[in-house]
Structures are given as C-alpha cells and as structure tokens.
Amino acid sequence: MTEHADPATMPYRPRATLRDVAAMAGVSMKTVSRVVNGENGVTPQKVDAVRQAISRLDYRPNLSASALRRSSGRTAAIGTVLEDLANPFSSALLRAVEDVANEKRVLILAGSVDEDQQRERALVRAFTERRVDGLIVAPVGEDQGYLRAEMEAGTPLVFVDRQPQGLLADCVLSDNESGARQAVHRLADVGHRRIAYLGDLALIPTAEQRFAGYQRALLERGLPLDPAHVVHDLHTVDDAARATTALLRGLGDGNGPTAIFASQNLVTIGAITALQDLGLEDSVALIGFDDFPLADLLKPRVSVIAQNPSEMGRVAAELLFQRLDGDRGRPQRILLPTTTVLRGSGEIPPAVP
Amino acid sequence: MTEHADPATMPYRPRATLRDVAAMAGVSMKTVSRVVNGENGVTPQKVDAVRQAISRLDYRPNLSASALRRSSGRTAAIGTVLEDLANPFSSALLRAVEDVANEKRVLILAGSVDEDQQRERALVRAFTERRVDGLIVAPVGEDQGYLRAEMEAGTPLVFVDRQPQGLLADCVLSDNESGARQAVHRLADVGHRRIAYLGDLALIPTAEQRFAGYQRALLERGLPLDPAHVVHDLHTVDDAARATTALLRGLGDGNGPTAIFASQNLVTIGAITALQDLGLEDSVALIGFDDFPLADLLKPRVSVIAQNPSEMGRVAAELLFQRLDGDRGRPQRILLPTTTVLRGSGEIPPAVP
DNA sequence: CTGAAAGCGCTTACAG
DNA sequence: CTGAAAGCGCTTACAG
Numbered sequence: 001m002t003e004h005a006d007p008a009t010m011p012y013r014p015r016a017t018l019r020d021v022a023a024m025a026g027v028s029m030k031t032v033s034r035v036v037n038g039e040n041g042v043t044p045q046k047v048d049a050v051r052q053a054i055s056r057l058d059y060r061p062n063l064s065a066s067a068l069r070r071s072s073g074r075t076a077a078i079g080t081v082l083e084d085l086a087n088p089f090s091s092a093l094l095r096a097v098e099d100v101a102n103e104k105r106v107l108i109l110a111g112s113v114d115e116d117q118q119r120e121r122a123l124v125r126a127f128t129e130r131r132v133d134g135l136i137v138a139p140v141g142e143d144q145g146y147l148r149a150e151m152e153a154g155t156p157l158v159f160v161d162r163q164p165q166g167l168l169a170d171c172v173l174s175d176n177e178s179g180a181r182q183a184v185h186r187l188a189d190v191g192h193r194r195i196a197y198l199g200d201l202a203l204i205p206t207a208e209q210r211f212a213g214y215q216r217a218l219l220e221r222g223l224p225l226d227p228a229h230v231v232h233d234l235h236t237v238d239d240a241a242r243a244t245t246a247l248l249r250g251l252g253d254g255n256g257p258t259a260i261f262a263s264q265n266l267v268t269i270g271a272i273t274a275l276q277d278l279g280l281e282d283s284v285a286l287i288g289f290d291d292f293p294l295a296d297l298l299k300p301r302v303s304v305i306a307q308n309p310s311e312m313g314r315v316a317a318e319l320l321f322q323r324l325d326g327d328r329g330r331p332q333r334i335l336l337p338t339t340t341v342l343r344g345s346g347e348i349p350p351a352v353p
Numbered sequence: 354m355t356e357h358a359d360p361a362t363m364p365y366r367p368r369a370t371l372r373d374v375a376a377m378a379g380v381s382m383k384t385v386s387r388v389v390n391g392e393n394g395v396t397p398q399k400v401d402a403v404r405q406a407i408s409r410l411d412y413r414p415n416l417s418a419s420a421l422r423r424s425s426g427r428t429a430a431i432g433t434v435l436e437d438l439a440n441p442f443s444s445a446l447l448r449a450v451e452d453v454a455n456e457k458r459v460l461i462l463a464g465s466v467d468e469d470q471q472r473e474r475a476l477v478r479a480f481t482e483r484r485v486d487g488l489i490v491a492p493v494g495e496d497q498g499y500l501r502a503e504m505e506a507g508t509p510l511v512f513v514d515r516q517p518q519g520l521l522a523d524c525v526l527s528d529n530e531s532g533a534r535q536a537v538h539r540l541a542d543v544g545h546r547r548i549a550y551l552g553d554l555a556l557i558p559t560a561e562q563r564f565a566g567y568q569r570a571l572l573e574r575g576l577p578l579d580p581a582h583v584v585h586d587l588h589t590v591d592d593a594a595r596a597t598t599a600l601l602r603g604l605g606d607g608n609g610p611t612a613i614f615a616s617q618n619l620v621t622i623g624a625i626t627a628l629q630d631l632g633l634e635d636s637v638a639l640i641g642f643d644d645f646p647l648a649d650l651l652k653p654r655v656s657v658i659a660q661n662p663s664e665m666g667r668v669a670a671e672l673l674f675q676r677l678d679g680d681r682g683r684p685q686r687i688l689l690p691t692t693t694v695l696r697g698s699g700e701i702p703p704a705v706p
Numbered sequence: 707c708t709g710a711a712a713g714c715g716c717t718t719a720c721a722g
Numbered sequence: 723c724t725g726a727a728a729g730c731g732c733t734t735a736c737a738g
Contacts, residue, residue, distance in 0.1 A: 030724070058505075062421075064715085065417075068421065127460075297651055415730090418733090423733060
C-alpha cells in the first residue's frame with residue numbers, strides 16, 4: 001500500500017542545495033560536486049556518504065546554476081520555432097529533432113508561430129534569454145537579419161522548410177520546385193492539357209517555388225498557362241473547396257481543367273471535399289503536394305508529392321549538433337528530394353471530349 | 354541591400370552582460386536592472402542611455418541567472434511529458450498547453466516517452482533539474498510515486514490522459530468508459546447483437562476502461578460477451594488489420610461479428626483497411642474511439658467516439674497555472690466527456706440472416 | 707532617484 | 723584525494 005500525501009495539507013519542503021548535501025554528508029561542496037558530475041578521485045566512503053545524503057534530501061542539482069558557472073555555458077537545451085506544433089508537418093519535424101537531441105541528452109523548447117513574424121521574434125528572444133545552445137527555426141518573417149546578433153554570439157542556427165532572408169545560415173529545405181514540376185509532368189503524362197493550380201498564400205516562399213515548378217512544367221510540355229486555372233491565397237480547407245467548386249463549373253463548356261495540382265495539404269483536402277460533393281472524384285485527376293495520413297484509404301486513393309518532415313528534422317538537428325561540436329564551415333543549404341507517390345487520383349485520364 | 358556575415362570567418366562576439374551595459378551607459382548595474390525589468394523611478398535620461406547601450410551591445414538578459422537570484426525562483430517554463438509529440442493526440446494537447454502558457458509568457462519544454470517508463474522518469478528529472486515551474490505529464494509507468502518529492506518541493510503537477518498511480522494529484526481524463534459504452538449502445542440500437550471489441554494493450558489504463566465500457570453496455574443490452582469477438586493488445590495498424598481479417602473469416606457461418614468497436618485510432622484505421630480489402634466496409638458496422646482527420650472523407654464516413662485532446666491540454670494547463678497562482682485546494686480529477694459522432698459506418702445495420 | 711555589497715547554487719582555479 | 727575562496731550574471735535588501 002502506497003502512502004498518499006495530500007497536497008492540500010502538505011507543507012512545501014524547500015529544495016535541498018549542494019551545500020545541504022555537503023553538510024549532511026560531512027564533506028565539502030566541491031566533493032559533492034565531484035560525485036554529482038561523476039568525476040573520479042573521491043574515496044568510495046565519501047561517495048557513499050554523498051549518495052546517501054542526496055537520496056535522503058531528494059537533492060536535484062540545479063542545472064541552470066551549473067550552466068551559469070561552467071566555462072562552456074551550455075544549457076543542454078535547444079529551441080525549436082515551428083509553424084504550428086499541432087500540424088502533422090511541424091510535429092513530425094519536432095519529433096525527429098527530439099530523437100537526435102535525446103541521444104545527446106539535450107532538451108527541446110518548442111513554440112508555434114502561426115505565420116506571425118512577431119511570434120517568431122518573440123520566441124527566438126525568449127529562447128535566447130534562456131541561453132539555449134542552438135536554434136532550429138522555420139522562418140515566417142520576411143527578414144531574419146535580426147538573428148545575426150545570436151549567430152555572432154555563437155548560437156548555432158539552422159533554418160528548416162523555408163530559406164532565411166537577409167542572413168546567410170544553414171538551412172534544410174524540400175525541393176519544392178522540382179516536386180511541383182514532377183506533379184504536373186505526371187498529369188501531362190496521362191494526357192491532361194488543362195491542369196489547374198490551387199495554391200497557398202502566394203507570398204510564402206514555398207508556395208512561390210511550387211508555383212514556379214508548375215509554370216516550368218507547363219512550359220516544358222508546351223501547355224498554355226491559363227490564368228483562369230490558377231488560384232492563389234488558399235489557406236483553409238473551406239477556401240480550397242470553394243475554389244475547386246468554382247473552377248469546375250466550367251467543366252461543361254470544354255474549357256474547365258481536367259486535372260488539379262494542389263500545392264499544399266489543406267488545399268488538397270479541400271479539393272477532395274469539393275470533388276466528392278460534385279461526384280467528380282473519379283473523373284478529375286488530382287495530385288497534392290504533401291502526403292497526409294489516410295491518403296491511401298480514400299477512394300480514389302490520393303496521389304501526392306511527399307515531403308519528408310521527419311528527415312528534415314533529423315538532418316537539421318544533426319547539422320545543428322555538428323555546429324555545436326565546433327564545425328565552422330560555410331553555411332550549408334540542403335535540398336531534400338520529394339517523392340512522387342502515385343496511388344490513383346493522379347492517374348485518372350482526361351475524359352474523351 | 355543587406356549585409357551577409359559569413360559564419361566561417363565571423364569571430365564570435367562574447368555576449369554582453371548587465372555589467373557591460375552599465376559600464377557603457379555610465380550607470381550602476383542596479384539601474385540597468387531597473388530598466389530591463391521595467392521598474393520605474395529612473396530618470397528618462399538614464400533610461401535612454403541604458404536603452405542605447407543595450408541596443409548597441411545586443412544585450413540579452415540572462416533569465417537563468419535572474420531566476421537563480423529572484424525570490425520566486427520562477428523560470429517561466431513548464432515541462433510537458435507526452436506519449437509521442439508526433440501523434441495527433443499528443444500534438445493537439447501540446448498545442449493547447451502552449452496557447453495557455455503563451456498568454457502567461459511561459460515557455461514549453463516537451464518530450465516523448467513512447468510508452469517507456471524509463472523515459473518518463475528521465476524526462477521528469479531533466480525538467481526538474483532545469484527547475485521548470487510546473488509539469489504536465491501523460492503517465493505511462495505503473496507508479497508515479499517517484500514524483501512526490503517534486504510535489505513536496507512545490508512544483509505543481511497535472512496528469513493528463515491517464516490517472517497517476519500511487520500519487521494523489523490533479524488529473525484531466527477523457528471519460529473512456531462512458532464513451533465506449535455509448536459506442537456499443539449505438540451499435541446495438543441499429544440491431545447488432547454480435548459486436549467485436551478490438552483493443553490496445555490491455556494493461557494501458559485507458560484501454561482497460563474502454564473495455565469495461567464495452568462489457569457494461571453488453572450487459573445492459575443483455576448481449577453475451579463472446580471471447581472469440583474480443584481481441585486485445587493491438588498496437589499498430591497492421592496488427593489491427595490482421596485481427597480484423599481473422600475475425601471476419603467467421604462471417605459466413607453466421608457467428609462472426611456484424612459490428613466492430615475499435616478502441617483506438619490506429620486500431621480503427623487497421624480495421625478500415627481490412628474491411629476495404631475484404632470489400633466489407635459497407636456491410637460491417639464500425640465505430641472507433643478517437644476521431645481522426647479525414648474520417649468524414651472516407652466511404653463510408655467513419656463514426657467515432659471523439660475525445661478532445663485540445664480541451665484536455667487547455668484544462669490541464671489552466672489547472673496548472675491555478676496551482677502556480679497559489680491554489681492549494683484538494684487535487685481535482687476532471688473527467689472530459691466524449692462526443693459521439695455518427696457519420697455512417699456506425700449506422701450500418703446487420704445483414705438480414 | 708541611485709548604487710555598493712551580499713548572495714542565489716553552482717564550478718573554476720588553486721593550494722595543499 | 724580534498725577543500726577554501728572567488729566568481730558566473732543577475733536581484734535583494736539596504737543605505738543614502
């Protein structure tokens with residue numbers, strides 16, 4: 001039977017310090033410090049006495065205090081600034097960072113920016129004021145120059161997902177343009193000539209790159225870019241669904257798109273919703289950028305250009321730790337390939353006119 | 354045109370301290386401290402001088418140092434121990450915690466335990482050694498008694514998702530038993546008498562409670578509990594798919610289940626996969642515990658008992674901050690209701706024999 | 707309104 | 723093998 005302490009009546013017991021442990025064990029603070037840090041050169045008897053005192057006092061070393069004094073100044077924590085901890089992309093990335101950090105016994109401070117540059121700056125500042133050893137940032141602002149002071153102070157910095165502006169630093173990105181280009185080529189391969197582009201906010205660099213890939217593929221295929229088939233600034237499932245419905249109204253007149261390239265997760269899902277509502281999911285081809293869970297349980301199964309957020313996180317974290325280990329080589333720009341996953345929706349041919 | 358500093362050649366510039374700022378501004382450290390902390394009673398001229406020095410030196414106050422000295426000892430950071438930062442349940446919960454913490458200008462340290470008690474303890478210890486102001490923990494171990502020392506030291510602690518063992522503390526849980534019971538009742542409502550249970554590892558408390566709800570509903574409906582229709586210890590999509598396939602082989606002999614209650618996300622998805630493979634998705638009813646994205650885009654749409662991880666995180670964080678604000682009332686056990694979302698798969702009637 | 711001294715909990719740099 | 727003194731970057735508790 002375990003004792004149940006009642007927090008309502010339980011008096012707080014102040015945390016024991018290294019000094020308390022030293023007093024109880026009858027040794028100096030320095031000796032306790034040696035035991036806590038696993039340094040050798042302490043007689044077994046003293047080690048025992050210290051261990052006992054630690055256990056009886058529930059002593060927990062104060063890592064902030066030790067970091068303050070230590071010459072390295074390392075806090076064994078890194079900060080991760082991401083778009084939204086709740087979205088699958090950010091959370092897969094974060095988890096991969098955690099796995100790398102965990103091996104090094106480093107902790108993660110994490111925060112969401114929600115496409116808000118003020119948040120980006122506030123988080124970076126808050127992390128910096130806690131003296132994190134390094135920073136992984138998915139930048140949203142138009143200018144990351146404000147981070148130069150941190151880099152100059154020796155805090156390594158790796159950007160993910162989007163390239164930083166106004167600052168030369170390591171970054172790990174998906175090859176957005178190439179992925180988008182592949183998508184359009186696959187659609188053209190099965191005979192489509194009127195391929196719509198449904199995209200996120202045009203000023204987001206990744207959206208811009210995907211649109212560039214779309215345009216390039218059209219050019220390479222000798223297909224016209226029809227402005228009526230291009231919709232930007234879609235940011236929610238509902239936006240995308242409405243845009244898809246509007247786009248497909250033109251289907252009857254022989255000028256509507258016969259295929260859709262959706263440049264982002266939520267846009268893809270909105271497009272699917274609309275296609276299902278219109279009963280067109282088996283007649284209009286669709287390839288989305290970004291994989292998502294259950295894409296292969298839908299009917300038709302959804303073809304996608306898959307990114308690898310987990311790999312992005314892993315590579316970024318490893319680069320960061322390399323910098324922490326003293327690598328001062330030139331900033332790297334690592335482009336991660338995308339994977340074309342054809343599951344069905346992208347292989348639907350255009351209806352014979 | 355922005356200057357691009359090159360990290361390879363850029364010499365590190367040691368971080369300025371409060372002392373440096375004081376020297377440059379020609380005031381005492383105490384005056385700088387007053388300005389940094391927004392205390393009044395400093396002449397505008399000195400405020401200006403200090404601000405200028407701060408800006409020229411890119412001074413960032415060291416919050417660890419100030420927390421060390423401050424009487425409150427607050428670090429303005431809380432630790433969050435979750436099952437897996439990459440899964441939708443954990444990440445929605447984390448995000449909600451972040452939103453509450455953000456209002457209080459408090460940062461989040463987060464880590465995944467992956468159903469491993471050693472990880473749980475290691476994370477708690479790492480957070481404690483950094484003197485987080487509070488802890489939110491989704492416990493996996495069989496005994497959380499080891500946390501008593503932290504509570505006694507005055508670190509508030511709120512458990513989420515699962516009840517702690519061997520320790521009386523605040524917790525926020527879904528009403529798992531009631532939710533599971535609802536699911537079985539809904540299936541019985543449309544005429545099912547042979548309802549299978551597909552469950553996660555039986556020793557996980559939440560799985561146990563969901564199984565209890567299943568059993569209770571069968572009793573209430575006067576339905577027999579057929580051991581052949583109960584499968585425990587399913588932990589992956591593949592496990593669940595195999596179990597479902599095995600279960601449904603008996604369909605032909607009139608003794609197989611006509612409906613399935615899947616007690617967890619991945620199990621539900623595995624069941625759907627198997628049903629689709631067998632072409633039975635429109636003939637066998639299915640209700641899953643836990644909602645998931647795109648459940649309403651599948652065919653048939655998937656009925657679920659939805660939890661609210663976001664609400665769970667919000668409530669837990671608010672409880673934690675209440676404790677931090679000095680509330681020393683008795684530990685609370687908050688039960689969050691589940692929502693029955695009937696979308697189609699749960700309303701499929703049994704085939705007429 | 708301002709600042710000099712002491713101290714938070716640790717480690718460093720010594721000396722023995 | 724062990725420990726006393728100084729100091730990391732800040733705030734506290736004073737005194738003026």
